[in-house]
Amino acid sequence: MTKAIINAIIFDFDHFYNPGYVLFSDTIIKVGPMDTFSASAADEIIEGRNHLVMPSLVVGHTHIYSAFARGWANPETFETFPEILKKQWWKLDASHTLPSLYASGIVSAVDHVKNGVTTLIDHNASGTIEGALETLKKAVVDDVGLRAMFAFETSDRFNVDTCIKENTAFIETNQNEKTSGHFGLHASFTLSEDTLKKVRRNLNGAPIHIHVAEGKEDEEHCVKNHGERVVERLARHELLTPDSLIVHALFVNEKERALIKKHRAVVALNPGSNMNNGVGFPDFKALKNQAIPVIAGNDGLSMGITQEYLNLFFGSHLHTHDPQGFDMTDLQKVIDDTYAYASRRLNIKLGRFKKGYKADLLMHPYVPPTPMDKTNALGHLVFGLFSSFKPSDVFIDGHFIVHHYKVSDKTNRLYQNASKEAQKCWKRLEEGRVNLEFENNL
Numbered sequence: 543m544t545k546a547i548i549n550a551i552i553f554d555f556d557h558f559y560n561p562g563y564v565l566f567s568d569t570i571i572k573v574g575p576m577d578t579f580s581a582s583a584a585d586e587i588i589e590g591r592n593h594l595v596m597p598s599l600v601v602g603h604t605h606i607y608s609a610f611a612r613g614w615a616n617p618e619t620f621e622t623f624p625e626i627l628k629k630q631w632w633k634l635d636a637s638h639t640l641p642s643l644y645a646s647g648i649v650s651a652v653d654h655v656k657n658g659v660t661t662l663i664d665h666n667a668s669g670t671i672e673g674a675l676e677t678l679k680k681a682v683v684d685d686v687g688l689r690a691m692f693a694f695e696t697s698d699r700f701n702v703d704t705c706i707k708e709n710t711a712f713i714e715t716n717q718n719e720k721t722s723g724h725f726g727l728h729a730s731f732t733l734s735e736d737t738l739k740k741v742r743r744n745l746n747g748a749p750i751h752i753h754v755a756e757g758k759e760d761e762e763h764c765v766k767n768h769g770e771r772v773v774e775r776l777a778r779h780e781l782l783t784p785d786s787l788i789v790h791a792l793f794v795n796e797k798e799r800a801l802i803k804k805h806r807a808v809v810a811l812n813p814g815s816n817m818n819n820g821v822g823f824p825d826f827k828a829l830k831n832q833a834i835p836v837i838a839g840n841d842g843l844s845m846g847i848t849q850e851y852l853n854l855f856f857g858s859h860l861h862t863h864d865p866q867g868f869d870m871t872d873l874q875k876v877i878d879d880t881y882a883y884a885s886r887r888l889n890i891k892l893g894r895f896k897k898g899y900k901a902d903l904l905m906h907p908y909v910p911p912t913p914m915d916k917t918n919a920l921g922h923l924v925f926g927l928f929s930s931f932k933p934s935d936v937f938i939d940g941h942f943i944v945h946h947y948k949v950s951d952k953t954n955r956l957y958q959n960a961s962k963e964a965q966k967c968w969k970r971l972e973e974g975r976v977n978l979e980f981e982n983n984l
């Protein structure tokens with residue numbers, strides 16, 4: 543079954559046709575200007591007039607478990623980043639059971655895909671550990687239809703052996719075009735030497751997914767307790783496998799960046815979350831200067847990624863006091879690195895309209911009010927569309943997941959059920975049925 547979207551503005555961050563068409567089945571077959579289109583090539587024709595058609599998007603780091611934070615009236619106050627973790631996120635994640643994780647997965651997948659995201663990289667923590675990743679996969683991948691990668695945040699807060707088993711079991715049984723696993727680690731300051739040694743013994747070459755230097759306290763804790771910096775510690779334990787995801791990296795120094803580069807790891811930036819937590823802002827230039835691939839995530843703060851592109855764009859200008867401290871070529875590089883990373887991990891091709899690439903794409907209503915061509919199309923996205931990005935139609939493997947702004951009735955019913963699970967989660971929080979015994983000298 544082949545589909546063709548015709549008479550549209552086609553932009554894949556490289557090629558531009560207006561009016562153009564894209565012909566696809568589960569992968570892209572052909573793309574080009576309308577005067578080269580032959581209607582006989584398509585089983586189904588979709589009118590794309592007054593729409594922009596582009597590849598759908600990837601979120602490089604998120605926390606599905608935080609979906610139920612929305613509207614939760616947490617009575618706590620916090621002054622430092624460790625306090626935000628202890629009094630907010632560690633409470634919320636500990637309250638999760640498998641049914642509430644499943645419901646969070648449905649909410650996150652539906653909200654993301656309605657915002658044009660079709661691939662998620664998740665970092666999970668939950669009171670119930672065993673089966674957590676398969677439960678999330680069932681919701682996000684099997685039932686809503688997205689691509690997603692999962693990891694459990696191994697941490698001394700939890701039973702470490704169970705965390706390790708949860709990661710290894712998922713990694714071993716899930717490596718295909720729709721899903722794969724990372725070995726999840728929370729952050730250096732919640733991982734003892736014994737835990738890291740155990741992780742090393744069970745890693746088997748898998749990429750790790752870990753928060754690094756999100757707050758300055760992570761580095762301070764590491765220097766004080768281990769006499770070295772966080773990335774040095776990970777390297778000493780031989781945990782920096784290729785494609786490892788180093789999340790945030792706000793306070794890493796030059797030597798740590800060199801280690802990240804040497805071990806072919808990738809940095810995931812989440813500037814909106816950093817601003818919200820008041821911890822600082824990533825030094826994109828320093829990462830760029832070392833030629834470290836940088837991808838963008840939302841840290842669970844939003845259910846999209848275009849807002850994060852804007853946060854990175856505007857925030858970097860403020861951070862560097864330079865209105866050109868992050869430009870369109872930088873943004874293009876982040877978007878390209880994100881597609882390249884997801885493509886490698888799932889062993890597919892994402893992010894371009896070229897023969898053989900996956901037909902993961904979206905249609906967004908757009909009538910350019912000024913001339914638009916290949917040279918300024920990204921500018922149209924940044925200043926015209928990314929601040930309120932709502933595609934009308936989203937496809938994965940060439941199938942509609944969002945059609946005229948709606949998901950399927952079946953998915954919608956699952957979504958409407960989620961609020962009941964959120965209420966149960968909040969009840970567990972209110973009744974204090976959450977184990978918060980973990981303390982360390984932060």
Ligand SMILES: [Zn+2]
Binds near residue numbers: 603
């Ligand atoms: Zn995170």
